[in-house]
Amino acid sequence: xxxxxxxxxxxxxxxxxxxxxxxxxxxxxxxxxxxxxxxxxxxxxxxxxxxxxxxxxxxxxxxxxxxxxxxxxxxxxxxxxxxxxxxxxxxxxxxxxxxxxxxxxxxxxxxxxxxxxxxxxxxxxxxxxxxxxxxxxxxxxxxxxxxxxxxxxxxxxxxxxxxxxxxxxxxxxxxxxxxxxxxxxxxxxxxxxxxxxxxxxxxxxxxxxxxxxxxxxxxx
Ligand SMILES: N[C@@H](CCC(=O)N[C@@H](CS)C(=O)NCC(=O)O)C(=O)O
Numbered sequence: 121x122x123x124x125x126x127x128x129x130x131x132x133x134x135x136x137x138x139x140x141x142x143x144x145x146x147x148x149x150x151x152x153x154x155x156x157x158x159x160x161x162x163x164x165x166x167x168x169x170x171x172x173x174x175x176x177x178x179x180x181x182x183x184x185x186x187x188x189x190x191x192x193x194x195x196x197x198x199x200x201x202x203x204x205x206x207x208x209x210x211x212x213x214x215x216x217x218x219x220x221x222x223x224x225x226x227x228x229x230x231x232x233x234x235x236x237x238x239x240x241x242x243x244x245x246x247x248x249x250x251x252x253x254x255x256x257x258x259x260x261x262x263x264x265x266x267x268x269x270x271x272x273x274x275x276x277x278x279x280x281x282x283x284x285x286x287x288x289x290x291x292x293x294x295x296x297x298x299x300x301x302x303x304x305x306x307x308x309x310x311x312x313x314x315x316x317x318x319x320x321x322x323x324x325x326x327x328x329x330x331x332x333x334x335x336x337x338x339x340x
Pocket of ligand 1: 127129130131132158159160161168173174184185186187220309340
């Protein structure tokens with residue numbers, strides 16, 4: 121049986137959701153974030169050397185990295201969550217990689233630069249931090265993120281789900297990513313993303329995952 125090593129308020133929510141979508145039985149081992157930095161506890165390193173979330177074990181196998189876990193579960197337990205059609209399959213692969221490879225790095229940068237103007241930075245350095253964060257946002261982060269959100273919104277204006285008409289593992293990957301984007305800025309300018317997020321949060325499997333592992337508060 122699959123065990124989901126679940127760090128609260130983390131990308132691990134994706135995997136609980138996917139397992140619910142797939143109707144796969146799974147066990148949950150819970151890990152609490154450790155203050156003040158709210159990182160994962162040391163125990164998670166006993167499961168995988170990086171001690172990051174998500175990670176699953178399935179018999180002798182230990183698998184880390186959201187995209188790799190999604191591919192493994194879909195291939196092994198839920199092939200219906202991966203499109204057969206060539207064009208849809210390419211879209212599936214693209215968005216599965218895009219979620220962590222392109223958008224999450226910008227969102228993590230946004231979070232980190234956003235913190236330069238507040239605690240734990242000493243108060244006398246915060247104005248410098250704010251200047252620095254504003255400059256990075258204006259010259260790089262803001263425009264890059266806008267271009268990505270425009271692309272996502274345009275894509276979702278043409279199809280219900282990322283890989284076409286049917287829900288797939290690519291949607292699972294993009295869920296946490298777009299919820300993180302929503303935590304960093306208002307998404308009013310991207311109405312198709314807002315509509316897609318509402319559709320995700322109305323899915324019985326999403327709700328079942330929240331019931332099983334708890335709600336998701338975006339931290340990083
Ligand atoms: N690209 C990795 C990112 C893993 C990652 O950074 N996970 C965060 C949770 S969302 C984490 O474990 N943070 C706690 C820590 O770094 O100690 C994936 O998608 O699996």
